[in-house]
Amino acid sequence: AQSVSQHNHHVILSEAASLELGCNYSYGGTVNLFWYVQYPGQHLQLLLKYFSGDPLVKGIKGFEAEFIKSKFSFNLRKPSVQWSDTAEYFCAVMTYGNNRLAFGKGNQVVVIP
C-alpha cells in the first residue's frame, strides 16, 4: 500500500527564517503530489500540486515544492516565513489509476513573531 512519510512533526521557527518540510512516498509508479495546509480553526486547503512537467511547482503564499523522482520526494519550501504561516502542513500522494489520496501525518509549524 501507498505510504507517505513526513518527518519532524513539530517545527518551531522565527519569522523570516526559511522553512523546508520533507515528504517521501513509497510508490514507484506515476504519482500526483499535493501539499495541503490547515490554518488554526480552518479547513484543509490546497497549497500546491504536481501532476507533470516542471518538477519545481509554485503555490500560494510564496510556497514552492520540488519533485525529485529518484528520491521519491516532494519537499515543501518557503524562503522566509511569516507568523501567519503557523499551521499544519500535510503531504498527500495519489497514484495513477487509484482513487485514494494517501496523506502523511502532517507537520505542525509554529512561527514565532
Place this chain on the structure above:
Amino acid sequence: ETGVTQTPRHLVMGMTNKKSLKCEQHLGHNAMYWYKQSAKKPLELMFVYNFKEQTENNSVPSRFSPECPNSSHLFLHLHTLQPEDSALYLCASSQGAQGAYEQYFGPGTRLTVT
C-alpha cells in the same frame, strides 16, 4: 469557505446511540469522500462516491454506514460506535474521483464517543 459544509460541527454520543453526519457541497462536483482524522495518525480515507456510486470502501467497520442520495449530499450514519471512533470526520469533494482533481474539504465534525 470552500463550498463544502458539514453538520453538526461537534457531536457527543454514547456507544448505543444512532446519529448521522451530513455533508453538502455547492461546487457542482461529482465525487465525494469521507475521511477520519485522528490524533497522531495520517488522515484516513473511509469512503469514495463518484456520481452517487460508492467506488471505495477502505475496510471501514459496518458501524459506519455511508449514504449518497445525490452528487451534492453525503451522509455518514453512525451506530454502536466505540470510544476509539472519536475523531474529526472530514468530508471532501472533487470534480471527479481521479487523481487529477483537487479535493475541497469541509470544516469537519468533531465526534466524541462516550
